[in-house]
Amino acid sequence: DAGVIQSPRHEVTEMGQEVTLRCKPISGHNSLFWYRQTMMRGLELLIYFNNNVPIDDSGMPEDRFSAKMPNASFSTLKIQPSEPRDSAVYFCASDRGGLSYGYTFGSGTRLTVV
């Protein structure tokens, strides 16, 4: 099992540009989560999907952020337009669903907006 795969590992972009982060969850996992990690706010849940359907997007900071899960093996998190305060590490995680399982995290994408 290759685990949760995120790409790119690092992204540097200019303010105002569109950024797309990608995630491939573990096969058979039916829940997918996007988290953001910063020094000031720690790990914040942005959005999660069950069976490809967005369930809770209350953590998405503003309309500049959007996430999609077109199928069970792929999800994207898009920021348009990006701003310097979006600089953070973005993690994708997946799990089998149900109460008694923990998430498996990817290695993250470090985003720097200059």
Place this chain on the structure above:
Amino acid sequence: GESVGLHLPTLSVQEGDNSIINCAYSNSASDYFIWYKQESGKGPQFIIDIRSNMDKRQGQRVTVLLNKTVKHLSLQIAATQPGDSAVYFCAEKAAGNKLTFGGGTRVLVKP
């Protein structure tokens, strides 16, 4: 993946000693708890979990204790090793499959 940095509580422990990391959780409805370890440049990794109908669970060199009365969780690491240096997060899960993470504790192991 960068771990949460400068403002984390830090536990310094001598190699070979036992470590205890504490966590207060917020939701009395949470039924499931997990400890994660995050090393520099990596995502959080699952260490051990416990359900709310238990008060203790042991793994390899790690023990998690749960006190629901005071909403407190702890992680004990026996014979701490240099490879245990990392940031440790507790997380709680209530209905809806959503994990909420604590702020993290940095563990530094001194040789």
